[in-house]
Structure formats: structure tokens, C-alpha cells
Amino acid sequence: MTDEVAGIATRLAKHPFLAGMPDVHVQALAGLARLQRWPADTRLFSEHRTADRFFLLEEGLVYIEMPIPGQEDMVLETVRGGDVLGWSWLFPPYVWHFSALTVAPTEAIVLAAAGVRERCEASPEFGYDLIRRVAGVAIQRLHAVRLRLMNLYDPTPPRR
Amino acid sequence: MTAVTESAAADLVGSADSGTDPMVPHRYRVVRRRLETRDTVTQLLEPLDEPIPAFAPGQFAMLYAFGVGEVPISMSGDPSRVELLQHTLRNVGAVTGALCAARPGAVIGVRGPFGTSWDLNSAYGHDLVFIAGGIGLAPLRSALLQALSQRERYRRLVLLLGVRNPDELMFRKDLRSWKGLFDVDVEITVDRGAPGWRGQVGVVTTLLPQAPFDPDNAVAFVCGPEVMLRFTALGLSQRGVPAQRIRLSTERNMKCGVGLCGHCQLGPVLVCRDGPVFSYDRLAPLLHVREL
Known part of the structure; x- marks a missing residue:
């Protein structure tokens, strides 16, 4: 393992998304990862484009958004340092459903999707571990969307 | 809110001892009003009668729009500023609408403070x-x-x-x-x-x-x-x-x-x-x- 890969493995192991993942899997992921930084207002990916990577954010703030003709892009939610960004890479047809834009200087570990998928196929134990983590995030985000649908801060108040 | 004069408010409050009876409102005058959002205002009140006891953060007061009704509203001000009361309320109905509309000079009733605090x-x-x-x-x-x-x-x-x-x-x-x-x-x-x-x-x-x-x-x-x-x-x-x-x-x-x-x-x-x-x-x- 090169120093660079070892450094990435250390950072991967510290990322909340991978907390508790066995070292052997973390080291395998490190070989598929690179570090990257972006200034604010950088588009990380766009709707309908190939989802060939995903991001473990270490610092920064990213909008997940959707373009609406004739209007400003609609921001659906934000993710930030400590979050994982992107799961379209995991399921066919491997295209992004939404777009992502940095709104602050952002730093992330970028993982190559094809390599990670291959690893999932080769090691069901690793694949199960990873899918459980992605499912956990998906459930959290679904839960948050449901709360927004409930109009959390303004359920019809009593009229007094 | 229909403007209520200090003397009219005194008549409405009546002769009960507002210093000891928790059911009797104390008269306060709005001295400042700030629009926080489209339907929410913060008001600063000064006492016209004996002031209510100092409040602890988290406690609430019953605010009385004379002739309209009473609502419980938490204090939003600095608890160390005992000489002035501050509260923030949203217009969601007849009483809160009347209270929100109260401009500097208007008189409202205050009972309290009541309830538990954040401790x-x-x-x-x-x-x-x-x-x-x-x-x-x-x-x-x-x-x-x-x-x-x-x-x-x-x-x-x-x-x-x-x-x-x-x-x-x-x-x-x-x-x-x-x-x-x-x-x-x-x-x-x-x-x-x-x-x-x-x-x-x-x-x-x-x-x-x-x-x-x-x-x-x-x-x-x-x-x-x-x-x-x-x-x-x-x-x-x-x-x-x-x-x-x-x-x-x-x-x-x-x-x-x-x-x-x-x-x-x-x-x-x-x-x-x-x-x-x-x-x-x-x-x-x-x-x-x-x-x-």
C-alpha cells in the first residue's frame, strides 16, 4: 500500500459513513478512492449523467437540487462534511437522478463506482455491509422528507 | 386591537388586588413593537401597575387583549431585565391578532409568570x-x-x-x-x-x-x-x-x-x-x- 493510499484509508476509517467497517474493506476502498477539493459553486454532477462515483464529504456544503424550467433550481436538501453524497451509482441504470452543487468550499473522498460495485459482487460480506450503510442513509433522508411533508413547524395551529 | 385607555383598562381589571391574585391581570403598556415576520411580532411592555414577579426562561404569561380574550405566551426577553417584559407572538386568531396589532401606547393585561422553567x-x-x-x-x-x-x-x-x-x-x-x-x-x-x-x-x-x-x-x-x-x-x-x-x-x-x-x-x-x-x-x- 502506498503512503497516499494509506493516508486515504486513514481518512476513510474516520468518516462517519464507514464507522466500524472492518479494516480489510476500508483498505480495499482506499485503492478505489482519491481526495478532491472544490470551491463554492462547482457542479459535482448533473441529472441524467452517468453516476460513476460517489462522495464521502469531509468538509463543506452541497446542495442536492433539481432544475425546473423557467425557475431557479429547486434545492431538495443539503449534505455536508460527514455525509455521503450519491447512491445512484449503486443501482441500474447508474445515472444521477438529481444534480449536486457546492455552496461552500468542499472537500471529499471520491470513490470510483465501478470498482466498488465489483468489490460488492466479489465479496458479499463487504457488499452487505455497504448496502446496509447506504440503506441507513436512505431511510434517514426518507424520514426527513416525510417530516417536511408534515409541515413540521407549522401544523395548523389552534386559532386563538 | 381597539385602543384601550389606561383608565378604561383599570376599570376592566377591576378593584381586585392585582398584586396577589394570580387571576387578575396587571396592566402593561406596549412601548415597542417589532415585526419579526409577516405574521409575528415582538413587543416590549412596561408596567402601569405593580409589575408581575420576575420570570425564569421557559415560563409563560397570560396576555389579555381587553374585550377579546387571553392567550398563554412565553417570554422571549432577557430575564435579567426585570423592568420590561418582552414576548413574541404570532397572529393565528382573534386574540393573538388583537395582541399583535397593539401598537406602542396600547394597554394590555398580563398575568403570570406561570409554569416550569428550562431550569x-x-x-x-x-x-x-x-x-x-x-x-x-x-x-x-x-x-x-x-x-x-x-x-x-x-x-x-x-x-x-x-x-x-x-x-x-x-x-x-x-x-x-x-x-x-x-x-x-x-x-x-x-x-x-x-x-x-x-x-x-x-x-x-x-x-x-x-x-x-x-x-x-x-x-x-x-x-x-x-x-x-x-x-x-x-x-x-x-x-x-x-x-x-x-x-x-x-x-x-x-x-x-x-x-x-x-x-x-x-x-x-x-x-x-x-x-x-x-x-x-x-x-x-x-x-x-x-x-x-
Whole structure:
């Protein structure tokens, strides 16, 4: 393992998304990862484009958004340092459903999707571990969307 | 609100001893009114009679729009400023509409303070986590001001605030000031962004997993609509904050304010007397009963 890969493995192991993942899997992921930084207002990916990577954010703030003709892009939610960004890479047809834009200087570990998928196929134990983590995030985000649908801060108040 | 003169208000209050009878309102004059959002105002009041006793953060007062009715409203001001009362209220009906419309010079009635407080004294040496949804920031503001005035007594101070959209942000001057402090963490999220908004988008519970506090040593103070209380308390529990250190300010239809009428009954408790601030271990079994 090169120093660079070892450094990435250390950072991967510290990322909340991978907390508790066995070292052997973390080291395998490190070989598929690179570090990257972006200034604010950088588009990380766009709707309908190939989802060939995903991001473990270490610092920064990213909008997940959707373009609406004739209007400003609609921001659906934000993710930030400590979050994982992107799961379209995991399921066919491997295209992004939404777009992502940095709104602050952002730093992330970028993982190559094809390599990670291959690893999932080769090691069901690793694949199960990873899918459980992605499912956990998906459930959290679904839960948050449901709360927004409930109009959390303004359920019809009593009229007094 | 129909303007009520000081003498007319005195007639309405009657001859009862407003100094000792908790059912008799004290007359206060609005001396300042600030529009916080489209339908929410903050008012500063000065006493015309004997002032009500000093309040503790989290307590509420019954505000009386003469001839219209009374509503329970939490104090939003600095508790150390005993000479003036400050409250923040939203226009959601006839009484709150009349109170919101009261301009400087108008006279309103005040009873209180009533209920339990956030009890900041019991949180010495802990991280303080204030979590507000919408107008829930108002009752927490007085606690936050008290904590800031005694900053050395606490470890981290964290404010997590969620509102529907940026137009509904209240206390903007305070928020700017608190965000500028090196020893206070302020995170704001909106359900829906707007042109120019560069902050977070999502419900306030999404801020919990990464909020900078130590769950083993944190006391959380939560205020907002009841559904938000439930899910925020759940999120705090998942983060590891013990239920007895999660304090929730709840609301029911309060009328008397002193535990006599029973309108605010929530199972075995009366919110006006036993609350409005409860610890989650006491409130959780009640929040999960559909009929309550």
C-alpha cells in the first residue's frame, strides 16, 4: 500500500459513513478512492449523467437540487462534511437522478463506482455491509422528507 | 386591537388586588413593537401597575387583549431585565391578532409568570443544546440570553434552528450576533430555500447527527410544535442524550394558567402548572398516547 493510499484509508476509517467497517474493506476502498477539493459553486454532477462515483464529504456544503424550467433550481436538501453524497451509482441504470452543487468550499473522498460495485459482487460480506450503510442513509433522508411533508413547524395551529 | 385607555383598562381589571391574585391581570403598556415576520411580532411592555414577579426562561404569561380574550405566551426577553417584559407572538386568531396589532401606547393585561422553567441552573457544567422550530425560538431566546450572560458556567452552546423558509427567520439581529461568537455554534436550516439563501435545506432533525455536542454531557432544550418535539426528542435519544436531560416545552389549550380549570390537561398532568417544560422521560409516555 502506498503512503497516499494509506493516508486515504486513514481518512476513510474516520468518516462517519464507514464507522466500524472492518479494516480489510476500508483498505480495499482506499485503492478505489482519491481526495478532491472544490470551491463554492462547482457542479459535482448533473441529472441524467452517468453516476460513476460517489462522495464521502469531509468538509463543506452541497446542495442536492433539481432544475425546473423557467425557475431557479429547486434545492431538495443539503449534505455536508460527514455525509455521503450519491447512491445512484449503486443501482441500474447508474445515472444521477438529481444534480449536486457546492455552496461552500468542499472537500471529499471520491470513490470510483465501478470498482466498488465489483468489490460488492466479489465479496458479499463487504457488499452487505455497504448496502446496509447506504440503506441507513436512505431511510434517514426518507424520514426527513416525510417530516417536511408534515409541515413540521407549522401544523395548523389552534386559532386563538 | 381597539385602543384601550389606561383608565378604561383599570376599570376592566377591576378593584381586585392585582398584586396577589394570580387571576387578575396587571396592566402593561406596549412601548415597542417589532415585526419579526409577516405574521409575528415582538413587543416590549412596561408596567402601569405593580409589575408581575420576575420570570425564569421557559415560563409563560397570560396576555389579555381587553374585550377579546387571553392567550398563554412565553417570554422571549432577557430575564435579567426585570423592568420590561418582552414576548413574541404570532397572529393565528382573534386574540393573538388583537395582541399583535397593539401598537406602542396600547394597554394590555398580563398575568403570570406561570409554569416550569428550562431550569438552566441544573445544567451547569454541561453542553447546552437549544433546538427550535419556527416560533419556538422565542421561548428559547430568553434561556439562551441567560446562558450567554453566564457563559463560563457551561461548556458548548449550540443552537439548531429550523424554519419553513428564510422569510420566517425571527430575531435576525440576534442570530447574526450569535453566529459571530467564537464559542457558540449556530446552525440554521430551512424546509425550502429562496433566492439568495446559501444555508442548509432540510428539517431541523437532520442537523442532529453531526451537531457539535457531547451526548454524554449535554442538556437539550427543545421548543416547537408537538410533532417536532417528538421527532427531535427521538433524534436526541438516538444520538445518546438521556431522556431526563431532554427538556421539551409543550403546549395545550391553557385558560387559567394556575391549574384550576383543567383545560390544559395532558393525561395526569396540567401543562400550565406542571409544565410547560417537561423532561422527555416524563412526557414521552404521554406524547405517544393518541387520545391525549
